[in-house]
Amino acid sequence: MSDTALSLGSEAGAFAGAARRSSGRVSDFFALLKPRVVSLVVFSGFAGLYAAPGEIHPFLAAVAVLCIAVNAGAAGAINMWYERDIDAVMQRTRSRPLPRGRVTPQDALAFGVVLSLLSVMLMGLALNWTAAALLALANAFYVFVYTIWLKRRTPQNIVIGGAAGAFPPMIGWAAVTGGVDLQSIALFALIFFWTPPHFWALALYREIDYAKAKVPMLPVVAGPAATKRQILLYSLILAPLGLMPALLGTAGVVYALVALVMGLGFVGLALRVQRDPGERAPRQLFGYSILYLFVLFGLLIIDRAPGLLGGGEPYRMAAAWIVGG
Numbered sequence: 001m002s003d004t005a006l007s008l009g010s011e012a013g014a015f016a017g018a019a020r021r022s023s024g025r026v027s028d029f030f031a032l033l034k035p036r037v038v039s040l041v042v043f044s045g046f047a048g049l050y051a052a053p054g055e056i057h058p059f060l061a062a063v064a065v066l067c068i069a070v071n072a073g074a075a076g077a078i079n080m081w082y083e084r085d086i087d088a089v090m091q092r093t094r095s096r097p098l099p100r101g102r103v104t105p106q107d108a109l110a111f112g113v114v115l116s117l118l119s120v121m122l123m124g125l126a127l128n129w130t131a132a133a134l135l136a137l138a139n140a141f142y143v144f145v146y147t148i149w150l151k152r153r154t155p156q157n158i159v160i161g162g163a164a165g166a167f168p169p170m171i172g173w174a175a176v177t178g179g180v181d182l183q184s185i186a187l188f189a190l191i192f193f194w195t196p197p198h199f200w201a202l203a204l205y206r207e208i209d210y211a212k213a214k215v216p217m218l219p220v221v222a223g224p225a226a227t228k229r230q231i232l233l234y235s236l237i238l239a240p241l242g243l244m245p246a247l248l249g250t251a252g253v254v255y256a257l258v259a260l261v262m263g264l265g266f267v268g269l270a271l272r273v274q275r276d277p278g279e280r281a282p283r284q285l286f287g288y289s290i291l292y293l294f295v296l297f298g299l300l301i302i303d304r305a306p307g308l309l310g311g312g313e314p315y316r317m318a319a320a321w322i323v324g325g
Helices: 003-032 035-051 058-082 105-126 129-150 157-161 168-177 182-205 207-212 218-222 224-241 253-275 280-304 313-324
Strands: none
Touching: 003 058, 003 105, 035 058, 035 168, 035 182, 035 280, 058 105, 058 129, 058 168, 105 129, 129 157, 129 168, 157 182, 168 182, 182 207, 182 218, 182 224, 182 253, 182 280, 207 218, 218 224, 224 253, 253 280
16 A cells, blocks of 8 residues: 555544544533423423414524523533532433533533523524513523522522523513513413422432432432422422413313323322332322423414314403403
């Protein structure tokens, strides 16, 4: 083989190695965005946008959803930057890019801050500044209130900080309507009261992880029994809240029936968590809680699709008649 061929082969190998390193680096930055968490954020944000009254151009709708996704991922990147010490301790998080040293803290912080600012500016310029303000508020709440202030200080971290994850449907709604009303607040409340039982179910079978990281999650501070009582309490509040979109006219009768059944299922699993020792019941509730939110917000989308479930106008009229006496 000639020297030229060897040189070309060497250069090709070097180029392939660089490409592999580059693609790996891109994947590490993508992991900083917490894509699995963002998928639920995007889904609920799109549901709020699609269920909102009024019209929006499909391109602008795509821009709004993109802004919600990028902003949520950016907040996740800043969260990983701040929590890199406890992520290195917890089994669930120790393979993340920062604990593994695949991304530097400075790069992670800059990545999150730049994406946060860009997504808010784009939302304001392309859609409206109400939606942009809500997007900025959700980001700031997650970073400053939940991550920096509450998470390491109080077992109520999830209760208060969970508001950050409840904003996306309200943001999507505001992207269409330019404002906030009772219907979008009901969607916010649905996720807000869903968050504690969802995360406390996880914390019940990850208690050792949180204890090692010295994060005062409720099972660590108050014990499993108190946590199970709180899960049941929030589940009892959540079940009727799931019906509010139908009562307010955002959705129709099919949604109402499914929400009723799934709300009862949520309470039933919370009762099982209350009774049964061990990890199985909390794991079941955690998985069911994700399904619960996906189904309800999925039905909000389907309900608004022309000719499928008939929309919520009859139920809005019925609610108005009941309130009016």
